[in-house]
Amino acid sequence: MKKSTEKKVKSISYQVLAIIFASFMLIPIYQAVITALTPSTSSWISPAPLLPKNITFYNFLAAFQLVSRLPIYLLNSFIYGIGVSTFSLLIAIPAGYSLARFRYRLRNPMMIFVIYANMFAPIMLLVPLYVIMKAFGLVNTYLSMVLAGSVFTIPLSTWLSVSYMQTIPVEIEEAALMDGCTPYSIVYRIIIPLMKPALVAIFIYAFITGWSQQFTLALVLISNDKMMPITQGLYQFFSRSSVSWGPLMAAILISTLIPVTLFLLVEKYIVQGLTSGSIK
Amino acid sequence: MKAKKSTPYIFLLPLLMAFGLFLFYPLTKVVMDSFYKFNFLNPSHKVWVGGFNYKWLFTFRLYSPTYSYFVGALLKTVIWVGGSVAIKVLLGLGGALLLNSEFLKWKKVYRTLLIIPWSIPWAMSAMIWYWTLNGQFGIINSLLLHLHIIEEPVSFLAYPVSAFISTFIVDAWIGLPFMVIMLLSGLQTIPKHLYEAATIDGAGDFVKFTKITLPMIKPVLLTVSLLSIVWTFNSFAPIWILTRGGPVTSTTTLPIAIYNTSFRYLMFGGVGKASAMTIFQVLLVTSLSLFYIRTLKGEKS
Numbered sequence: 001m002k003k004s005t006e007k008k009v010k011s012i013s014y015q016v017l018a019i020i021f022a023s024f025m026l027i028p029i030y031q032a033v034i035t036a037l038t039p040s041t042s043s044w045i046s047p048a049p050l051l052p053k054n055i056t057f058y059n060f061l062a063a064f065q066l067v068s069r070l071p072i073y074l075l076n077s078f079i080y081g082i083g084v085s086t087f088s089l090l091i092a093i094p095a096g097y098s099l100a101r102f103r104y105r106l107r108n109p110m111m112i113f114v115i116y117a118n119m120f121a122p123i124m125l126l127v128p129l130y131v132i133m134k135a136f137g138l139v140n141t142y143l144s145m146v147l148a149g150s151v152f153t154i155p156l157s158t159w160l161s162v163s164y165m166q167t168i169p170v171e172i173e174e175a176a177l178m179d180g181c182t183p184y185s186i187v188y189r190i191i192i193p194l195m196k197p198a199l200v201a202i203f204i205y206a207f208i209t210g211w212s213q214q215f216t217l218a219l220v221l222i223s224n225d226k227m228m229p230i231t232q233g234l235y236q237f238f239s240r241s242s243v244s245w246g247p248l249m250a251a252i253l254i255s256t257l258i259p260v261t262l263f264l265l266v267e268k269y270i271v272q273g274l275t276s277g278s279i280k
Numbered sequence: 281m282k283a284k285k286s287t288p289y290i291f292l293l294p295l296l297m298a299f300g301l302f303l304f305y306p307l308t309k310v311v312m313d314s315f316y317k318f319n320f321l322n323p324s325h326k327v328w329v330g331g332f333n334y335k336w337l338f339t340f341r342l343y344s345p346t347y348s349y350f351v352g353a354l355l356k357t358v359i360w361v362g363g364s365v366a367i368k369v370l371l372g373l374g375g376a377l378l379l380n381s382e383f384l385k386w387k388k389v390y391r392t393l394l395i396i397p398w399s400i401p402w403a404m405s406a407m408i409w410y411w412t413l414n415g416q417f418g419i420i421n422s423l424l425l426h427l428h429i430i431e432e433p434v435s436f437l438a439y440p441v442s443a444f445i446s447t448f449i450v451d452a453w454i455g456l457p458f459m460v461i462m463l464l465s466g467l468q469t470i471p472k473h474l475y476e477a478a479t480i481d482g483a484g485d486f487v488k489f490t491k492i493t494l495p496m497i498k499p500v501l502l503t504v505s506l507l508s509i510v511w512t513f514n515s516f517a518p519i520w521i522l523t524r525g526g527p528v529t530s531t532t533t534l535p536i537a538i539y540n541t542s543f544r545y546l547m548f549g550g551v552g553k554a555s556a557m558t559i560f561q562v563l564l565v566t567s568l569s570l571f572y573i574r575t576l577k578g579e580k581s
Binding site for chain 1: 396
């Protein structure tokens with residue numbers, strides 16, 4: 001009897017704590033959603049109403065009318081993200097194979113260096129990256145954003161592909177080697193098909209990180225209005241005297257839809273990859 | 281696996297080239313530039329100044345009678361990172377324990393709700409928070425007014441102390457989901473029979489937590505905390521979007537100071553001085569990384 005009441009008390013109090021925790025995580029998103037879904041005039045009520053009144057989808061239309069380049073900014077962000085993912089994979093697959101399958105002098109130092117490189121953030125290399133891109137004439141190009149962005153996603157992409165390749169049994173490759181396959185065709189014909197789920201996870205990880213880092217990199221690498229990613233583009237909703245909050249929040253919701261959906265799909269892979277370290 | 285000696289190196293070549301061109305080369309450039317005086321107004325005009333930039337870091341003051349701009353930024357970074365990581369670790373552990381508890385229902389719902397803020401690009405999260413924290417129309421003000429915690433709306437980002445606290449709470453909010461999920465996966469590796477044995481021995485929840493849970497997740501807790509410290513240390517976009525380092529210099533952490541010195545304060549700043557600051561940033565991150573790599577290695581053996 002006493003045990004069961006204790007259980008009930010616990011279960012209720014945990015539920016309450018979880019709801020408080022969840023509210024903290026959801027408050028800003030909640031306001032973003034209600035601001036996007038209510039008429040612009042309700043953005044100017046102080047204090048802000050806690051519950052939405054007069055639901056409307058007008059802001060989603062207004063966002064595109066107010067900032068006519070919104071689709072271009074979204075497309076730019078998408079291209080930067082896809083570029084970073086593709087470039088990261090092109091480097092992470094062969095590097096991962098090299099580190100997962102061969103024992104050689106450079107292997108352990110390289111593994112450690114990959115972890116170290118993962119600690120770098122755009123802000124540390126912003127100035128020299130800008131100077132280098134300028135010297136190559138790449139400022140205001142897709143390529144500059146892709147190359148600079150990849151620097152920060154390649155390390156974890158490599159790490160994730162090493163972790164995954166280590167779980168693939170080596171026997172198939174040894175048999176293929178006996179049959180006269182070269183190591184290069186093994187990667188192409190055996191490894192890549194076998195690690196498809198991991199490749200998707202790495203691709204999406206790099207895409208989302210690339211998408212997130214665009215803001216800082218674009219601050220210096222992109223000055224041409226037509227090349228801006230969505231994060232910079234959103235500043236068009238800020239005018240000198242005020243901010244069009246309703247359309248801005250609608251635009252934010254539209255542009256977070258892609259990364260959020262993708263992330264929900266592969267979150268498990270990314271967490272697994274991050275928790276199963278493979279340093280020896 | 282057997283293959284020619286050169287094979288692993290050929291596979292590694294693209295990585296080496298990418299790191300060389302976009303990591304090593306920029307880093308050496310930072311080191312070189314820190315001994316020159318020049319700015320982006322006239323980048324071809326480079327003057328060798330020796331250690332002057334480093335001296336400038338400790339002597340140049342901006343609106344502060346006690347600390348130089350750089351030392352002030354460094355001190356703020358330490359407090360800012362401390363505050364943000366403390367929230368991330370404490371709430372992260374709390375959240376993970378809740379999600380791991382057998383008494384909690386709807387775990388999947390909570391987990392999904394947690395993943396959503398994780399996947400919103402940081403800059404967007406900061407922009408949403410900029411609205412949420414708005415002094416007149418933000419929902420935080422509205423909530424606090426309704427709960428009678430405050431009497432009048434507060435412009436959180438307009439005063440030095442509240443802006444400082446707001447920015448690291450936002451940063452913690454952005455990093456919290458990662459923390460919860462990682463610690464949760466650590467908690468799930470603890471064998472259940474340990475707790476069952478402790479229950480038979482009559483141990484209470486608190487004893488179980490300190491004698492079983494904490495020691496068992498210590499390695500994960502340590503590595504994740506170190507990772508979080510480095511990431512928080514490098515955090516730029518959230519502060520930049522919320523306050524640009526202001527009011528005055530109250531939220532100017534090292535990354536903000538580096539950006540301002542190289543790209544905004546063209547009159548008294550410059551690339552050389554910003555590069556000297558970057559050296560400190562790199563050194564700090566490097567020493568933290570060494571710690572991190574050491575704990576990773578310790579975990580395995």
